[in-house]
Amino acid sequence: MAVFHLLLSWATQVLMYLFVLIFVAFLGYCLYVKYIHMKYDHIPGPPRDSFLLGHSTTFLKAMENNGVIHDNMLEWAEKYGPVCRVNILHYASVLITCPEMTKEILMSPKYPKDKLVYRRLFNLFGQRFLGNGLVTAHNHEQWYKQRRIMDPAFSSLYLRGLMGTFNERAEKLMDKLSEVAESKTEVNMLKLVNCVTLDVIAKVAFGVDLDLLTNTSPFPNAIETCLKGMMHYVRDLLFEYKPQNRPFINEVKEACRLLRTTGAKWIQERKTMIQNGGNVPKDILTQIIKAAGKEESMTKEDEEFMLDNFVTFFIAGQETTANQLAFCIMELARHPDILEKARKEVDEVIGMKQDISYDNLGELTYLSQVLKETLRLYPTAPGTSRDVIEDIVVDGIPIPAGITCFFSSYVAGRMEKFFKDPLTFDPDRFHPDAAKPYYCYYPFALGPRSCLGQNFAQMEAKVVMAKLLQRFEFTLVPGQSFDILDTGTLRPKSGVVCTIKHRNYKN
Incomplete structure (x- = not known):
């Protein structure tokens, strides 16, 4: 009995010590959070939702309601100015919409990518995801070595050689749309263009034929699952600790494993080809x-x-281009005058021919404007961030080193001070004679870490849109929303459901 009391006394003391240690640690953490607040609270910003959680509750509510967190940031930028503070736990960041500082930070290699966000993309819930790839590499030298080696695959000479594949895969979409037109059924355009862009990246990047318009594949769902998982993993630091999320987390991990297992198989096949x-x-x-x-x-x-x-490359080469195409179709269907102008240009440049040449793409000036305006309103990869490693001053406000600067092309693209009537879809903003936006339009980011595949993506988008305008009439099915679904990338929530008809050519 005495031994039992001794053990009970010892256990009680241990629990007391643990309680004291936890209390001291929590108090220390609270003091550190307070220190962060004191260090950065001179920067304008909205009131925090709570002392510890900062503004995270606002973002989580937006996610739960299928909102776009960039809309919250837009509201804050318009209210608090070109530099706006955001707090989450002990992290502080600033949203910057000042063009001069956007240029300074994004165009310079001395500001590394944000450690918190990009390191969390290394894995998803413990399963390796983007690792140290070209997008997530934090070390500049490591990134530069990769970029230099990858550049030949995106040279203008090599891209010219891809026109045959772009035309071939776009033709498969036209065949599918012809079937839809004849059957007089409604069609989800986002799903169709997703198939095409995934087919293209699989073929031109990895030498694999998927033919998703006729074959089923687990890849589209796996990519979507990974992106949803990425959004929760990056934006909700407590998501993985909630038991009700465990089934979804397992789905995300399985999707990551599928993509990486597929990659290992294709890489091994290519290495064997090289060795032989x-x-x-x-x-x-x-x-x-x-x-x-x-x-x-x-x-x-x-x-x-x-x-x-x-x-x-498998995800980036498919997801963003498909979303841009879907948004473009949605806006053209909503604006018959713009649609007609784009179609007239396609008729003049392409006529009735089936194969679009590389030179033809350069002649489709107005279609280029339409695609650029689509990315202004709907930048499918809406933001990027950098760590500030030295003290800077933005619009007269001192920003101490150690903070993260966030840049949102979505926010800048929808601000009245940069674009008149910003919610109006107007391709003439990008007319060759119009004034160019000064560091407030960057759907592919800017500077050395800008998107390597942007020319690839826009070539592909032009080919698909030109063929669609050349062959078909498309009308939005009434009653669907024009809302945006934020899954890390931005996509049309409705899927852009259309009815399709063959064009009636007039003599």
């Missing part, structure tokens, strides 16, 4: 293997590094 002296294209897959740099003695980390870039 086969005719190897200078595509993204070949460059990914070169970027690893140790084809003879590949370590486990080298293998993972290749898969990082595979997943990066």
Whole structure:
């Protein structure tokens, strides 16, 4: 009995010590949060939702209601000015809409990518995701080495050679739309263009035929699941600790594993082709293997590094272009005058011919304006962030080193001070003779870390849109919303459901 009381007394003391340690640690954390507040509270910003959670409650509510958190940021930017403070736990960041500072930070290599966000993209809930690929690499030298090796796969000479594939895959979409027109059924355009862009990236980047317009595949759902998981993992630091989220988290991890397992298979097939002296294209897959740099003695980390870039290009090369195309179709259907002007240009440049040439793309000036205006209102990858490693001054406000600066093309693109009547869809903003937006339009980011595949994406989008305008009439099905779904990238919530008809050509 005495031993029992002794053990009970010892256990009680241990619990007391643990309680005191937890209390002291929590108090210390609260003091640190207070220190962060004192350090940055001179910067304008909205009142915090709470002392510890900061503004995270606002973002979580937006996510729960299928809102767009960039709309919250837009409201804050208009109210608090070109530099706006945001707090989440012990992290402080500033939303910057000042064009001069946007230029200064994004155009310079000395401001690294935000450690908090981009390191969380290394894995999703413990399953490796983007790792240290081209988008997430934090170390500038590591990034620069990758970028230099990848550049040949995006040179203008190589992109010219992709026109055959762009035309071929877009033709498959036209065949599908012809079936839809004849059957007089409604069609979800986002799903169709998703198939096309995934087909294109699989073919031109990795040499694989998926033919998703006729075949079923787990890849579209896996990509969507990963993106949703990414949004929750980055924006809700407590998401993975809530038991009710466990089934979804397992789905995300399984989707990540599917993409990386597929990448490993395709990489091994290409390496075998290289070793056998086969005719190897200078595509993204070949460059990914070169970027690893140790084809003879590949370590486990080298293998993972290749898969990082595979997943990066597989997702980025499909998702954002598909969303841009869907938004573009939605806006053209809402604006018959703009649609007619774009169609007239396509008729003049392309006529009745089936294959669109590289030179034709340069002649589609108005269609380029339409696509740019689509990205102003709906930048499918809406923001980027950088760490500030030295004290700076923005619009007269001192910003101490150690903070993260966030830049949103969505926010800047919808501000009245940069674009008159910003919610009006007006392609003439990007007329060749119009004044160019000064560092307030950057749907592909800016500077050395801008999107490597932006020319690829816009070529593909032009080919698809030109063929669609050349062949078909499309009308939005009444009653659907024009809301935006924020899944990390931005996409049309409705899916852009249309009825399709063959064009009646007039003599």
